[in-house]
Amino acid sequence: MSREIAVVGTGMHPWGKWGKNFVGYGLHAAREALAEAGLEWTDVQYVAGADTIRNGYPGFIAGATFAQALGWSGARVSSSYAACASGAQAIANARAQILAGLADVALVVGADAAPKGFFAPVGGDRPDDPDWLRFRLLGATNPLYFALAARRRMALYGSTSEDFALVKVKNAKHGAANPNARYRKETSVAEVLDSPIVASPLHLMEICATSDGGAALILTSMEFARARGLNPVRIAGLSTVTPTFPKTVIDLPDFATDAAMTVAEPARPFRADLAHTAYEEAGVAPADISVAEVYDLSTALELDWMEDIGLCAPGEAESLLRAGETAIGGRIPVNPSGGLASFGEAVPAQAIAQICELTRQLTGRAESRQVPSTPTTAIAVNQGLFGHGSATILTT
Structure with a gap:
């Protein structure tokens, strides 16, 4: 079995300091990626969210947060936190699902609304952190x-x-x-x-700097991409x-x-x-x-x-x-x-x-x-x- 998967859609919300909720940035990016892929939200079988720990409980469960905002559809979901590699861990999760044959179409999405200044520890005094x-x-x-x-x-x-x-x-x-x-x-x-x-x-x-922004990908199996006549990036x-x-x-x-x-x-x-x-x-x-x-x-x-x-x-x-x-x-x-x-x-x-x-x-x-x-x-x-x-x- 090929270990390659296809990137068929990309989307981004411009970076800046917009003062809005992170979910909106992620939705913007996700919808742009779906449109580029020529797919509907209901085609997505797996949502891999990259977590933002500075945006409250919704940020800690980003996969479910974005799935809810797009509309509950029965898709599988995961949320990943890996500091600055959170987005890559979310990509890895989606890839694993596709390679395992559990999904053909996955949405990977991450977004943040970052505070000004240096990043600080989350959760108050935590001497074990x-x-x-x-x-x-x-x-x-x-x-x-x-x-x-x-x-x-x-x-x-x-x-x-x-x-x-x-x-x-x-x-x-x-x-x-x-x-x-x-x-x-x-x-x-x-x-x-x-x-x-x-x-x-x-x-x-x-x-x-610290910024607000969002990015998303639509990943699919190579078989799915080829069936649609695509010659995608892998x-x-x-x-x-x-x-x-x-x-x-x-x-x-x-x-x-x-x-x-x-x-x-x-x-x-x-x-x-x-x-x-x-x-x-x-x-x-x-x-x-x-x-x-x-x-x-x-x-x-x-x-x-x-x-x-x-x-x-x-x-x-x-x-x-x-x-x-x-x-x-x-x-x-x-x-x-x-x-x-x-x-x-x-x-x-x-x-x-x-x-x-x-x-x-x-x-x-x-x-x-x-x-x-x-x-x-x-x-x-x-x-x-x-x-x-x-x-x-x-x-x-």
């Missing part, structure tokens, strides 16, 4: 993690603040052409470096593996896993392991990738991702960036959507949005941000805290 502990004991808001990674890159490879700013410049140019992006204005290295420092060496314009590989990190090497509590992994690297870093597993399942190699959506929570992290997923050797990401090879029109475009630099975080939706973008790139429908010579193989990657992450391979 690693998210609460990292804020209370480490003072480690997310930008601190990003800054530590940037400093590490500077020490290892001689990266400069100008290099990091250039990532923002590239992604802002891509995002300016994306009607779903929140920030649609080009910028310059000087403007980026003139913005306030949040966590040295990273400036305000180099750290993604999900050929999907990895949600956990880290292989030897806790005996260094004794730090779980809330410090990210920091520990920079002190004592495993044989293969977590992000590289995610990508390797997806490549292996899809039967492709990094050299086959034509376009990538990587998780640019900060500008420096985009460079780390490029190397960890094999687009270039360690320490070489800056040279590709400076040469324009990671821009649209370059050898390996990275974040043609504009990335989180242009969207901000709508946590449950962002891994789904990556697949929306790559599906449109692989079908030549990305309009003014279309990668030339329509690509045939793409990768989307992201990471949530505490062992969550994903890598997805799409092919035509």
Whole structure:
């Protein structure tokens, strides 16, 4: 049996700060995806919701919330929370149902209405919660993690603040052409470096915002797609593996896993392991990738991702960036959507949005941000805290 499934519909609600309920964003995206697929809501047999934990009980049971809003139809349902990889876990759930023969048509949907400022722990004082502990004991808001990674890159490879700013410049140019992006204005290295420092060496314009937004996919079995005469984009590989990190090497509590992994690297870093597993399942190699959506929570992290997923050797990401090879029109475009630099975080939706973008790139429908010579193989990657992450391979 083929392990591939078809992406036959994509939908998004534009990112921004709209001040509305997250359910409306998800419904907008779901209806757009259904229309693109030429299907009705009643054709959907499985709903995979990606959870948003900052939007009350409906956010914790997102699959049922969206199913109810669309109209109870008897569809199977699931809800997934995996931090920033929630959308990918929802895709994995839908894929499993299709491959098991339990459904032919699945809706995957995620949406968020995010508060302003740094994400904070949910649920008040929770001393047994690693998210609460990292804020209370480490003072480690997310930008601190990003800054530590940037400093590490500077020490290892001689990266400069100008290099990091250039990532923002590239992604802002891509995002300016994306009607779903929140920030649609080009910028310059000087403007980026003139913005306030949040966590040295990273400036305000180099750290993604928190946003409202939604994204959805219609996934089907290949047999269903072929019966309808479709030649769809395929999900050929999907990895949600956990880290292989030897806790005996260094004794730090779980809330410090990210920091520990920079002190004592495993044989293969977590992000590289995610990508390797997806490549292996899809039967492709990094050299086959034509376009990538990587998780640019900060500008420096985009460079780390490029190397960890094999687009270039360690320490070489800056040279590709400076040469324009990671821009649209370059050898390996990275974040043609504009990335989180242009969207901000709508946590449950962002891994789904990556697949929306790559599906449109692989079908030549990305309009003014279309990668030339329509690509045939793409990768989307992201990471949530505490062992969550994903890598997805799409092919035509």
